[in-house]
Amino acid sequence: MENSLISQSFKNAKKEKRPALLTYIVAGDNSKKKSLEILKSISNYADICELGFPHNTPIADGGQIQTSAYRAIKNGIKINDIFSIVNKFKKFKKNKPIILMGYYNMIYQYNEDKFIAKCKNSKVDGLIVVDLPHPENKSFAIKCKKSGINFIQLISPTTSKLRLKKIISDSHDMIYYISMLSTTGGKLKVSSKKIIAEYRKIKNHNKTKNVVIGFGITEKTIKSLKKADGLVVGSAICKEITRSIKRRQNVVTNVTNIVKRLKNKII
Amino acid sequence: MKLKKNIPLIDQHDKFGFWGGKFGGSFIPETLKKPVEDLTKEFQRLRKNKKFIKKRDYYFKNYIGSPTSFVKLENLSNHLGGAQIWAKIVSEANGGAHKIYNATVHALICKAMGKKYIVGDTGAGYAGKMLSMAAKKFGLKCKIFMGAKDIKRQKPNCDAMRKNGAEIVPVYSGSQTLVDAVSECMRYWVSNCDNTHMCVGSTVGPNIFVKICGWSTTQISRELKKQLMKEFKRIPKKIKLINCVGGGSSAYGFWSEFIDYNKKQVELIGVEAGGPQRSKLHAAPLSKNAKIGILHGAASYVCQNNEGQIHETESISAGLDYPGVSPIHCFLKDTKRARYTYANDEAALNAYKLVTKFEKINPSLEPSHAFAEAIRIAPKFSKDTIIIVNSCGDAKKDRDILKERLGKN
């Protein structure tokens, strides 16, 4: 999958000597139409867009993303709507990679094969499944690869050396390093230096893998981690959506401004 | 799918932690892989360690108080005029419910692992109360996650937790009940797994938690087996073991020593929460044929919609008010070793009324569901059938609900 859009995005960022910027929003937050608009607008600044498929029992998400997910579900988002958002987005920007992220039960209920086929049809580039760790994810990851979809493995500060090796060797174009022991949306409680040191350990195993860092990244902290291949911002964006709705301000403009500012901090 | 003999059910899973190839497993975020692996190794070591077993038995006897009594409900049996009805009064255990077994074992494991903090979930408040007791006893700092709705309806247990020095963290998300408490507790563990041990309050959650909990509550059937031998000189020819099922920890503990028996001799009956008569909501994934799904790190029958969103549940009994159920009960259902049914709120309340009218026992709303089934079927059999109900909780905690619904104090 070396020529995947995901790989390409990292190459482009590298050419500009900066990390790739990955943004996360929840599909259907706060409506189908709005989340497509947000996606279109922030994709002018983000290199890769992650789109969460909301679950109502998310065991690894903090308050901000939970709020976004509950809001989206309440507004009636269904899995097929999410695929249609991706479809429409890809018609608008066919070269911008989209990664879907969520919990395994939704894939399981939809049916693994059907889900992957749908991803392929709507041109989803990658998948992150929070609660399907290595090695349980092996067969699913292989199926993804066969359909040209990147299955993105996660690594955390608790991942043992032995696991690290195996996970990297089974990974595709991109690996996601979780910066600290936390759910999403936690405050960065580890020094950037330490995070980068851990990140290097992963890179040293295999330099060709694109490794992104996520969890706890905000406008305040993003600059300190800019040595990474890519940086993911999620909760800070979801928080802005909540804030803008509360204040009856323009969500698309406000979220785009945040992403613009994030980007400016790493170029 | 087949049950094996002479192997505890908790150990009949494959290398990925699945019972019957599809129930259980460990659907956990990467961060929890290491702590779950550490816990798995530690538990494997401890359960083979004679000193640890001795310690467990010491605390089960001297701290929890075993055996809990096994009594015939003479008046109730006579009133119903059919099978003999017996009860194992597990609510005599220290703290008033079977949750003390799992809590004590988790506190001992936590100590053995050198961790100073312990966290747990609770619905009825018993799992939380017992964990707070065990934490106090063994010098651990304790945090309990509990849905805001449950904090209101199970106040006596909350008072006990606070008195034991535990912090209660109210959970306001979702339906504000047990399902949300477990989610929040897991999230807390994700963030603090380096110095904190997590106790899951029933035989649910990632594989290892099912095993530890089942290993702990098995004490109930070890005792019952001896008591049956003493009372009847042998295991009677026709027994029915009736137990309420929330997560399924008391039912597994009540049944585990009898699973190898032929089901014609020892029938296992699990009773889930049917919810209010007039509501569509319930907490009965096994008996109302929910689909398999993943909840809190394990695959089981789960009340959910066809997109995989977990359904809200409703039950008068906070302890049974949970959309999922133990993978080992799913396995027992699919192998047809156990039969599962439900009782609705009204049936449980009526059972409570009848039992307390005839007998000097005070079962909480959870075992009242089991009594409802016992009362329903007892007249259909004759005296040579022995129905045994696990009276696994004391109704003190339900004081406010019972007063409201039955005008009792």
Ligand SMILES: Cc1ncc(COP(=O)(O)O)c(C=O)c1O
């Ligand atoms: C007294 C009592 N019985 C039963 C239950 C249900 O749990 P389980 O099915 O794990 O025994 C609870 C749970 O809180 C309880 O407190």
